[in-house]
């Protein structure tokens with residue numbers, strides 16, 4: 656199934672976003688990150704950034720790696736999370752459509768080839784990245800529980816992940 660791989664296969668897998676280091680990114684020529692918010696950085700029902708998120712963002716900043724949140728969430732959800740820490744963001748992004756990815760790249764002044772998308776969902780984050788021509792990293796969801804809009808996507812995702820797993824295409828990094 657070439658199409659499944661073309662559209663849904665991430666470039667890499669990390670169990671947690673904060674295991675992704677500047678060294679790992681620089682080795683791959685990456686200097687900008689587009690990241691999902693809900694269940695990637697914090698649980699979908701957690702309003703605020705925690706110390707792990709802030710430490711990781713600072714680590715990226717100290718290494719001249721730009722970070723932009725691209726979320727399908729509302730302005731209130733994404734703004735309340737991002738504004739206190741002056742994180743760039745795009746809300747109601749309509750991932751997997753490509754428009755918001757292109758806007759985020761323009762905001763960061765980054766080229767596709769030097770940008771990676773980090774997210775917990777194949778059907779929005781990874782599909783969007785693959786369509787936009789970006790590298791992508793799949794992370795495990797922070798919490799098992801999802802928002803209502805995600806429940807159906809997760810079912811489809813499980814089927815695709817089982818297929819990738821059978822093909823030996825999945826290797827999680829710690």
Ligand SMILES: [Mg+2]
Pocket residue numbers: 691692693694695774775776
């Ligand atoms: Mg998510």
